[in-house]
Amino acid sequence: MVVVIGKMASNVEAPESWYLALLGFAEHFRTSSPPKIRLCVHCLQAVFQFKPPQRVEARTHLQLGSVLYHHTKNSELARSHLEKAWFISQQIPQFEDVKFEAASLLSELYCQQVPNLVDSAKPLLRKAIQISQQTPYWHCRLLFQLAQLHTLEKDLVSACDLLGVGAEYARVVGSEYTRALFLLSKGMLLLMERKLGEVHPLLTLCGTIVENWQGNPIQKESLRVFFLVLQVTHYLDAGQVKSVKPCLKQLQQCIQTISTLHDDEILPSNPADLFHWLPKEHMCVLVYLVTVMHSMQAGYLEKAQKYTDKALMQLEKLKMLDSSPILSTFQVILLEHIIMCRLVTGHKATALQEISQVCQLCQQSPRLFTNHAAQLHTLLGLYCISVNCMDNAEAQFTAALRLTTHQELWAFIVTNLASVYIREGNRHQELYSLLERINPDHNFPVSSHCLRAAAFYIRGLLSFFQGRYNEAKRFLRETLKMSNAEDLNRLTACSLVLLGHIFYVLGNHRESNNMVVPAMQLASKIPDMSVQLWSSALLKDLNKALGNTIDAHEAAQMHQNFSQQLLQDHIAACSLPEHNLISWTDGPPPGQFQAQNGPTSSLASLL
Numbered sequence: 001m002v003v004v005i006g007k008m009a010s011n012v013e014a015p016e017s018w019y020l021a022l023l024g025f026a027e028h029f030r031t032s033s034p035p036k037i038r039l040c041v042h043c044l045q046a047v048f049q050f051k052p053p054q055r056v057e058a059r060t061h062l063q064l065g066s067v068l069y070h071h072t073k074n075s076e077l078a079r080s081h082l083e084k085a086w087f088i089s090q091q092i093p094q095f096e097d098v099k100f101e102a103a104s105l106l107s108e109l110y111c112q113q114v115p116n117l118v119d120s121a122k123p124l125l126r127k128a129i130q131i132s133q134q135t136p137y138w139h140c141r142l143l144f145q146l147a148q149l150h151t152l153e154k155d156l157v158s159a160c161d162l163l164g165v166g167a168e169y170a171r172v173v174g175s176e177y178t179r180a181l182f183l184l185s186k187g188m189l190l191l192m193e194r195k196l197g198e199v200h201p202l203l204t205l206c207g208t209i210v211e212n213w214q215g216n217p218i219q220k221e222s223l224r225v226f227f228l229v230l231q232v233t234h235y236l237d238a239g240q241v242k243s244v245k246p247c248l249k250q251l252q253q254c255i256q257t258i259s260t261l262h263d264d265e266i267l268p269s270n271p272a273d274l275f276h277w278l279p280k281e282h283m284c285v286l287v288y289l290v291t292v293m294h295s296m297q298a299g300y301l302e303k304a305q306k307y308t309d310k311a312l313m314q315l316e317k318l319k320m321l322d323s324s325p326i327l328s329t330f331q332v333i334l335l336e337h338i339i340m341c342r343l344v345t346g347h348k349a350t351a352l353q354e355i356s357q358v359c360q361l362c363q364q365s366p367r368l369f370t371n372h373a374a375q376l377h378t379l380l381g382l383y384c385i386s387v388n389c390m391d392n393a394e395a396q397f398t399a400a401l402r403l404t405t406h407q408e409l410w411a412f413i414v415t416n417l418a419s420v421y422i423r424e425g426n427r428h429q430e431l432y433s434l435l436e437r438i439n440p441d442h443n444f445p446v447s448s449h450c451l452r453a454a455a456f457y458i459r460g461l462l463s464f465f466q467g468r469y470n471e472a473k474r475f476l477r478e479t480l481k482m483s484n485a486e487d488l489n490r491l492t493a494c495s496l497v498l499l500g501h502i503f504y505v506l507g508n509h510r511e512s513n514n515m516v517v518p519a520m521q522l523a524s525k526i527p528d529m530s531v532q533l534w535s536s537a538l539l540k541d542l543n544k545a546l547g548n549t550i551d552a553h554e555a556a557q558m559h560q561n562f563s564q565q566l567l568q569d570h571i572a573a574c575s576l577p578e579h580n581l582i583s584w585t586d587g588p589p590p591g592q593f594q595a596q597n598g599p600t601s602s603l604a605s606l607l
Helices: 001-012 017-030 037-050 054-072 076-087 098-112 117-131 138-154 156-172 176-193 196-212 217-237 246-258 280-298 301-323 325-345 348-364 367-387 389-405 407-424 427-438 449-465 469-485 489-505 511-523 531-545 549-575 577-583
Strands: none
Touching: 001 531, 017 037, 017 054, 037 407, 054 076, 054 098, 076 098, 098 117, 098 511, 117 138, 117 549, 138 176, 156 176, 176 217, 176 280, 176 549, 196 217, 217 469, 246 280, 280 301, 280 325, 280 348, 301 325, 325 348, 325 367, 325 531, 348 367, 348 549, 348 577, 367 407, 367 531, 367 577, 389 407, 389 577, 407 427, 407 449, 427 449, 449 469, 469 489, 489 511, 489 531, 511 531, 549 577
């Protein structure tokens, strides 16, 4: 703001002393500690008493609108000043900075108002884009802004079209850097739309542009981070956990390089290059985040916890100085992943408190809640399964399905809801209806390798419960083949222990042992508490049947330890006031929780 006001003053033709004095006072009051915004506004309003020329009048309206928008809740007055700045500046030749800054800020204000005035913001931005073609910086910035507005409205087609226009404009004005930013942004939206046929050639083109561009080292490395984040996300969306490792390693090396570079104060010679994707610190958090996502899918949960802790500490520091909404988005996504991690490792009480933390973050931002409501209900559904509240789990997953349009999340929810119906044992019609929609042998709805492998596992689980053991073995071997191909350790462990159980039931104790022992080793490495509990129970019975008394006793002791840990955690979780969240299935998240008298769910499944 200081730079902007200083720049505004220097551009006024032959500034009068009264104008400079009022401007100086306004800036002094604005930067006081604490800021004296009312006095700042009074000084700027006093400019109009001198009947200033149009340029000063328009600029002062812009300054007043900006101060009121950023520092007060008086959005109506801010809007009035910005509308006047936009109207007057259009009548003045060669007054681009004021004209387009007014248009940009006014459209931003329109979108923030309640109810929002998006339909006023769009034509305003379109007109500004139309008349800014001779001003490369503002033309690109306004294109980015309108594309972002369409993205927030879920109109990804219009957003992609605008980013394509921006990429071509940047090429024409000789800005390969900004061309790459437009194309990478378009690639991100195409990934969101699952238009994979268009993503591959676009990423190939981006890779060439990024490698060939010679410019500011930080800008170049930030482009590489953006490019690699898209590649890693693309692999992870496809459930290709092993294939992604080279890209992830490059990304981690890239962020280390950026952290050693000093910010270059030299401005680019091409005004169209005056953009950056994310600050260095934000990029570091993003790399931690994708590392956590990879670790979760691969089943390296201790590694996931380590990187989550690092990222959350970094976020807490950043949020003290920066109110950017993207930081809250990063925080919610990190918490969503660590919550799933806690549920697997047997820390349900901690997971529940973190679910409550996500609720609180979503209460502070309606947009954040809109974007993450389905994930929140999904997490509650997974928690309900872990504490054996199957009716609540079904209600949570049903709520999540109602709220999501994301195909991978939809398939994940349906897979977990199917597991609930299998455990309940009396929901055959609903179960078969779900299984038809996630048939891994025929027209599986998403391209995710991981989710397709999970769908085979669910089929195997159902066949096991129905006593169709040969069919169960076929499905589980398919899961094993797929999970081994991409290092999906948790699915591997689950498939091995279930196969071991099948062989035990069939009386093939040696073969059962060959499955359960590696399952136990893998589950300990993850660590997956439920699979460890299941494996130790089987090992106890197997060793007893094989006459291995000492091993049977050791396995029994392990089973007792796991049971006690899970039981204590179960009681702790169900006693928390946040446990009442399992009954919330509609509307915004509740703000207050009533304390529980004690556990409300069955403990039988743990023992």
